[in-house]
Amino acid sequence: MARSLPTQEPAALRYYDEDRDYQPGVQRAIGTRQVGRELMVDLPATMNASGARQLANDSANRARWQHETVLWRTSEIDPRLFPGTIVRIPDAPGYWLLRSWEWLDRGIELELERLAPGLTTARISDPGEPLPPSDLVIPDTRLAAIEVPADGNANPAASLIFAVVSAENNAWRGAALFAVQGTAMVDLGTSGSQRAIIGTLFEPLPPSRALLFEPEAKAVIELVADDIALTETSIDGLAAGANRLLVGSEVIQFVRAAPLGNRRWELSGLLRGRGGTEHSAAQGHPAQTLAVLLDDSLVALDQELVPPLPTTRIAAIGRGDSEAVLAPLVNPGLSRRPPCPVHPRQRIDPDQSRHFSWTRRARGQWRWDNAVEVPLVEERELYQIGYGPTAAPHVTWTRSEPQLSLTQPEIASLRDTHGNADLWVMQVGTFDRSPALLLALI
Template identity: 50%
Template structure:
């Protein structure tokens, strides 16, 4: 009733804004009469982006987390990606989707957009980095905003610019992480002054002095729409306001702002009616137990989720009055406000009616005064003129609370904000794997990054200055790094218990695991160190991504030639496991001018690398175990053991299968690249007569006799059989 009446009076006095102020004052009266256990607009439990027609856009001040409304969108865009196809396996084609759309955030200008959440996880972090592929453009909501080029291309010459609305545009946002749909989005927005919120921002029509009325401890406020009176009534529950009219217009001020000098009221005139003067003079305890004891707000420390802080003290009537305030605060400030609010409400139960015969324009509603016969400071809530004088309604102002009250935001499972880091990778051929086709190259890319926020990369092959896409890597990082100390050569015969590899991984959170001899026999802990395949027993972390790997079994899978030479500092070291990206050899043609490139979200330029160990996976393996016998006529007979690509086990009394097109060996004398003499054999044996040895020695001098296996795709490294001298 009071709300309706005072709305009409306010409109008559001050126009539309006066009507809003009158409604606000009327709500104060209704609240005093009827009361409520839950006050203020209901806080939203982190509502998500909608696209409903007629949905009001909030006015946001300071810093807030908002959902917004989708105001434009295109159809989903489909793209395909081929995966697999290496090691003789069939390739698969996967489909992904992207979307372009615009989201309106605020009907008032903003300064910037901070973090963005998608389905509760961070889509954009503190460093303004998008966690998935796509482009983000931000429009601050000014009156001269230009039309977004993507919207213009879609809508044509009549495309709207959405001026005076703060909004963002996502272009080709990748949706694979969100079930190939537009996710539920919320945005952290900041206005130009994101440290404080004042009444002058909320009510621009108010008298200029309202700029001094600051919402203490509130760093953000969201006005969801409706009348200005409703907004002021919400604020008044926590930050008491006084609204008055004078010759200058409507004035809004803080109810308890202490002036440097507080006037003292003149003596009270006598009361001539029959009512008891003492009863008329002072009233106490009219609203005992009705003080608000809890404050519900948006907590900055919990990513703007709704939180509650309660005042100290007992609840006299067993009920808790909770106030909902759509403001962004921290726990400390909210707890202080809740306690101050309850403390102020308890003291406001003490009221005085004071009648004076003097008319002083400086003593009017909203002013603080002192009373001659009462302690403390009093707020003039109302005045009424009559034949007997001016009757002032006074309310006791609560004294200051000594000390600070600690507030706790509570636990919160905030999503991790892992920065997007740059891509690092190497690519190489590995020895043929067991069960793989002998004609298929085994090419892998070890793609990784130093941070857990890395979201994968797209691989390309460069041919003639043109990049052709090979596919994506996924988000799993390979365990790869560089040798921090050189390692010497090895004869590759036994497990070298005292030998060590010192490795600095590209990412400090990645690790190696120890194993035992049985694990080595089963193929565990295989490393590609340059062109050598190594296995290790023990892994020891030295901190910050540095590792010591010991108990080495070197020269595995026919890589003895690389093991015999050793490796310098900076040699690439990669753990061979399922975190590597297999490449289809039909898409990566061999050649000296072929390079691979990787591009991730944090890579401004492609990261290039050559393919190492070209031909290793299909090259025939060097024979082993040479045996020299002297026949009766003095001739030398040589025998050796054949090996096969992809065969990791050596069953007793079982010959390894022949994976080459034919069994063929080439025996030579002298340099392996330009031998002085050459012979062929189709069995793993060769006889060199006394006469032949003498001729070689006489014509070419001392030298080595060696053998190579001739494979379908090239010769093996040479095995030395003997030295003729």
């Protein structure tokens, strides 16, 4: 008896499943998977899952036994023995196939190959769940271009500009994106088939001081599609950055999301003014304000082709669009604008001199770390302090530290010359100035 080198067993069978609308299916043979790439048999036939499983098992079973052979010598000539005959060997189990015979000087040599034993029971298999294509009308592309607050992981000199591309149903398979430059359109690539979660405020969102978590605050938004859903999170999830929603120029986070029907969702448990956008939270937002979930479905755009300017526009063309869809850039310059300083303080000396101070913040620093100083991010630390209207102040000072001192004669001179007015401070960044922080009314 001899064994030849074992051949690779066919581990699976690919076929067309009649129970899955004739889609391709795969059934694997029983037994332990071998290391390495499996051998797949492609059978251009239609059958059910159980029949394909039986064929896969039979094919693998034959492959396991076909490499066992025997050279049997006999001195008798039997006319019933010819190639293809099935025989048995004394003191050996199973059946053997006569492959060939040869007449030698010492007898007749028979080449026998062991036949695979039959499988006792048929295996029942599941065809799986069919995935028929959606029979939907290809919808129009919904497009928005946004700039978001800085992220601490990104280059502080780069603008974070994204294309928000979505549609009403999943028959939409993506769109080509372009930057509009005059009468020309520059290719920006494709959006991919993942739809962004985009909508508008269904009801006005009232102003907020954006200082603490507001468990009872609510916002109602209307999404562009029925099959897009929002998820809930916890306070720990908010701290980790979950459920960030850009509403106009404000970033909010929400804990709970409840569907109201007709594409409307009620968001509750709000954390307002995130990422240094509390000045926008203080103004509130009217109905129909753009709302975008900030997740990985957004398409990042190159600021060299899509600059952070109010005149910037992008375009998208999908299979269901009869013409290009245009969108202006929302919040240009937001990602490179320093956040407003916070915590204004005033100390009055016995001689009526006043000392003003404040706390600096930095772009992209969403968390307050107590153990370390907030990184500067900008090229240098610089502040502009003004007396009077922020657009056209009567007097300005420039400081490199977060403090300003005014003596009583200086304060009296300001009042006599310009009257009572606001004293405010802005941080001067590398690319822009922050919103103003009110220090005092003098």
